[in-house]
Amino acid sequence: MAFKVCIISCGMIANEAHIPAYQQFSEDYEIVAVSDINEMAARDTAERHGILHYYTDAEKMLTEQKPDVVSVCVPNAFHKEYTIMALRHGANVLCEKPLAFCHSDAVEMFDCAKQAGKVLMACQSMRFTPDRLAAKKFIDEGGMDEIYYGELSRIRRRGIPTWGTFHMKKISCGGAFVDIGVHMLDALVWLMGNPAVSAVSGTIMQNHKNELGSLKGSGALTGKVHNKRTFDPDEMDVEDFSCGTITFETGAKVSFKVAWAANIPEASDIMLVSKKAGLDLPSGRILFDERGERLLEMKNCPYDTPYFGHMYLTDNLRKVLKGEANPIVMPEETINVSKIIEMFYLSARLGREVSAAEIG
Numbered sequence: 001m002a003f004k005v006c007i008i009s010c011g012m013i014a015n016e017a018h019i020p021a022y023q024q025f026s027e028d029y030e031i032v033a034v035s036d037i038n039e040m041a042a043r044d045t046a047e048r049h050g051i052l053h054y055y056t057d058a059e060k061m062l063t064e065q066k067p068d069v070v071s072v073c074v075p076n077a078f079h080k081e082y083t084i085m086a087l088r089h090g091a092n093v094l095c096e097k098p099l100a101f102c103h104s105d106a107v108e109m110f111d112c113a114k115q116a117g118k119v120l121m122a123c124q125s126m127r128f129t130p131d132r133l134a135a136k137k138f139i140d141e142g143g144m145d146e147i148y149y150g151e152l153s154r155i156r157r158r159g160i161p162t163w164g165t166f167h168m169k170k171i172s173c174g175g176a177f178v179d180i181g182v183h184m185l186d187a188l189v190w191l192m193g194n195p196a197v198s199a200v201s202g203t204i205m206q207n208h209k210n211e212l213g214s215l216k217g218s219g220a221l222t223g224k225v226h227n228k229r230t231f232d233p234d235e236m237d238v239e240d241f242s243c244g245t246i247t248f249e250t251g252a253k254v255s256f257k258v259a260w261a262a263n264i265p266e267a268s269d270i271m272l273v274s275k276k277a278g279l280d281l282p283s284g285r286i287l288f289d290e291r292g293e294r295l296l297e298m299k300n301c302p303y304d305t306p307y308f309g310h311m312y313l314t315d316n317l318r319k320v321l322k323g324e325a326n327p328i329v330m331p332e333e334t335i336n337v338s339k340i341i342e343m344f345y346l347s348a349r350l351g352r353e354v355s356a357a358e359i360g
């Protein structure tokens with residue numbers, strides 16, 4: 001029998017990524033209902049995807065439908081509230097990124113999942129690019145020894161998201177760093193084997209709030225959004241540029257820059273260095289000492305959609321629920337990432353490096 005799925009919130013990511021990802025595996029998932037505080041968004045989404053029920057009250061949906069799986073696709077500030085609600089209603093949860101903005105919230109959410117005996121996974125959908133998957137395999141097979149330095153660069157030329165509330169701190173909790181930077185942080189800790197963070201130094205800036213780009217270029221990868229809200233630059237109170245450094249307990253240092261908008265080349269780059277070898281992504285170049293360099297063996301993505309990462313996640317979740325696999329995004333990785341996010345924004349506010357000991 002298929003797992004019953006409910007979707008909380010019916011915006012871009014629910015319509016373009018989550019619902020198609022469950023429907024791809026229709027032998028194992030049946031989406032029984034969707035909810036959104038905006039009734040039109042909920043009704044249109046249900047009609048668009050042939051889903052029988054829609055609600056404006058997520059808790060009523062959970063009570064009546066008793067789902068096995070819930071996707072939490074609300075804006076960032078509401079991730080914790082709805083995730084805990086769904087877990088307490090006995091559902092396993094895929095929660096959109098960033099799962100949480102502080103260490104204690106992430107710990108509370110995973111504790112709640114543990115108490116309920118349910119799976120909670122953050123939708124870190126950008127781990128699954130061919131280069132990152134190949135890099136993980138190379139590192140896990142001993143291709144690198146201890147990584148001592150890294151660089152992350154995630155740059156859009158003009159890509160402030162304009163369709164929702166990404167630019168408003170009270171709803172999204174932060175800007176570029178937490179929106180697209182979180183994918184880089186997640187890939188980093190995953191590739192590095194999840195070393196504990198020991199210090200973060202960060203800076204945030206806002207430079208381009210009146211210069212907007214295309215929907216595709218700002219993260220709506222299919223070019224389609226749903227339930228669009230009018231963008232007012234005067235409401236923007238989050239960063240469009242961020243940079244800084246992370247120090248791990250291993251002694252490794254990683255420098256990063258993340259921008260929704262900047263006059264430098266577009267990038268989604270990760271560079272990692274160890275004594276044995278260095279890695280450059282997405283090029284896939286592995287650099288050695290006197291042995292020169294070679295390319296990672298990358299496999300093509302099996303899913304023909306810009307949101308292929310959500311396909312990997314829903315495929316993994318059904319296997320986890322059948323006892324055939326472990327979650328591909330582990331709680332301790334997401335907790336580590338949440339701690340880095342908390343330390344980053346605290347550092348930016350205080351104007352100095354923040355140590356892990358300062359976080360509760």
Ligand SMILES: NC(=O)c1ccc[n+]([C@@H]2O[C@H](COP(=O)([O-])OP(=O)(O)OC[C@H]3O[C@@H](n4cnc5c(N)ncnc54)[C@H](O)[C@@H]3O)[C@@H](O)[C@H]2O)c1
Nearest residue numbers: 009010011012013037038073074075076096097125164227
């Ligand atoms: N994994 C990825 O690559 C990826 C990409 C884009 C967005 N996201 C994440 O998905 C989430 C949603 O993004 P989106 O692009 O779909 O946003 P969106 O603005 O398109 O949709 C948000 C929806 O949430 C509803 N909503 C707002 N407040 C609510 C509340 N309190 N309770 C219930 N519903 C509420 C709105 O009515 C709207 O329909 C965000 O957390 C974002 O970071 C992830």
